Amino acid sequence: MSVTEGFVGCIGNTPLIRLAALSKETGCEILGKAEFMNPGGSVKDRAALYIIQDAERRGVLKPGGTVVEGTAGNTGIGLAHLCAARGYRCVIVIPDTQSPAKMELLRVLGAEVRPVPAAPYKDPNNYQKIAGRLAQELGNAIWANQFDNLVNRQAHYETTGPEIWRDTAGTVDAFVCATGTGGTLAGVGRFLKEKNPDVRIVLADPHGSGLYSYVKTGEIKVEGNSITEGIGSSRITANLEGTPIDDAYRVDDQSCVTMVYRLLREEGFYVGGSTGINVAAAVWLARQMGPGHTIVTLLCDRGELYRARLFNPDWLKEKGLVPA
Numbered sequence: 001m002s003v004t005e006g007f008v009g010c011i012g013n014t015p016l017i018r019l020a021a022l023s024k025e026t027g028c029e030i031l032g033k034a035e036f037m038n039p040g041g042s043v044k045d046r047a048a049l050y051i052i053q054d055a056e057r058r059g060v061l062k063p064g065g066t067v068v069e070g071t072a073g074n075t076g077i078g079l080a081h082l083c084a085a086r087g088y089r090c091v092i093v094i095p096d097t098q099s100p101a102k103m104e105l106l107r108v109l110g111a112e113v114r115p116v117p118a119a120p121y122k123d124p125n126n127y128q129k130i131a132g133r134l135a136q137e138l139g140n141a142i143w144a145n146q147f148d149n150l151v152n153r154q155a156h157y158e159t160t161g162p163e164i165w166r167d168t169a170g171t172v173d174a175f176v177c178a179t180g181t182g183g184t185l186a187g188v189g190r191f192l193k194e195k196n197p198d199v200r201i202v203l204a205d206p207h208g209s210g211l212y213s214y215v216k217t218g219e220i221k222v223e224g225n226s227i228t229e230g231i232g233s234s235r236i237t238a239n240l241e242g243t244p245i246d247d248a249y250r251v252d253d254q255s256c257v258t259m260v261y262r263l264l265r266e267e268g269f270y271v272g273g274s275t276g277i278n279v280a281a282a283v284w285l286a287r288q289m290g291p292g293h294t295i296v297t298l299l300c301d302r303g304e305l306y307r308a309r310l311f312n313p314d315w316l317k318e319k320g321l322v323p324a
C-alpha cells in the first residue's frame with residue numbers, strides 16, 4: 001500500500017521537470033521545479049506548513065486558535081487550506097491591488113479576507129503591519145509573519161534545496177529565482193552552497209523591486225513597476241538577510257509575458273507571472289554560462305489565478321504587452 005497522509009502529506013517532493021524546448025535552444029538543462037503541484041497550488045505551501053507546525057510545537061498556536069497573515073495571496077491560500085485541515089480560524093490581510101481571483105479563492109477556502117489599501121512597508125498601515133497588530137488584538141492568535149519568520153527559509157533549506165540536490169544527483173550548476181519574502185532563494189541558496197560552493201545562486205527580479213540594485217551595488221533602488229504579483233521587495237527581509245547571491249537579472253514584464261506564453265504553447269504548462277520571470281532569467285543565465293550547464297528554477301504557481309489578467313488579451317493590451 002502507498003497512502004499519503006492528508007493535505008500535509010501532499011506538500012513538497014514536487015517533480016523537477018526538464019523544459020524541452022528551452023533546454024534544446026540553450027544547450028543547457030533548464031529544469032523547473034513544479035511547485036504549482038503542491039496541493040494549495042504554489043511554492044508557499046511549504047512555508048505555510050512550517051510556520052503552522054513551528055507555532056504548534058512552541059505551544060503558541062492552540063486548538064481553536066487563529067492564524068493571521070498579511071499576504072499577497074499564495075501564503076494565504078496555503079494557510080487557509082492548512083487551517084481548514086487542522087481546525088483553525090484563518091484571517092488574511094491582503095493589499096487590494098491583488099487579483100480578485102485570489103481573494104475569491106481565499107474566501108472559498110474559509111479564510112476571512114480583509115483587503116486594505118496598498119501602502120509601503122514604512123507606513124504603519126502596510127498590510128503586514130496591520131496583520132501583526134490584528135493578531136495581538138484577536139487573542140489566541142498567531143501572526144505567521146512570513147517575511148521575517150525564519151521558519152519560512154528553513155522550510156526551503158530542509159525540503160526544496162535537498163530535493164533539488166537529490167533530483168539533479170548533485171549536478172546542479174545554478175539556481176535562479178525571484179523573491180517575495182526571500183524564503184525560497186535564502187533556503188535553497190544556503191543549502192546548495194553548503195553542498196557545493198560553486199553552485200551559482202542568482203536572483204531574478206521584476207521592475208519595481210529594489211533587490212536587483214542591491215545585489216549589483218549594495219543599495220536598494222526601486223524603479224518602475226511590474227504586472228507580476230507576490231515577488232519583488234523594497235527591503236531586505238530577515239529571511240533574505242545573509243543569502244549568498246552571486247548575481248541578479250532584472251526581468252521586464254514583456255520578457256515575463258513572452259515566457260509565460262512560451263511555457264504554455266511549447267511546454268504545455270499554464271503558470272503565473274513569477275514563473276515567467278524565473279524561467280526568462282534561467283534562459284538568460286544559460287546563455288551567459290554557455291551550453292552544458294544544469295540550471296534549476298521554480299514553476300511557482302498556476303496561471304488560473306491570473307486568468308483575468310495575464311491570460312486576458314484586452315488586459316495585456318491595456319498594459320502595452322503582447323502575448324508572444
Ligand code: PMP
Binds near residue numbers: 180229230
Ligand atoms: N511566486 C509567487 C507566485 C509567490 O506568491 C511568491 C511568494 N509571495 C513567490 C514567488 C516568492 O517566494 P518567496 O516568498 O519564498 O520569496
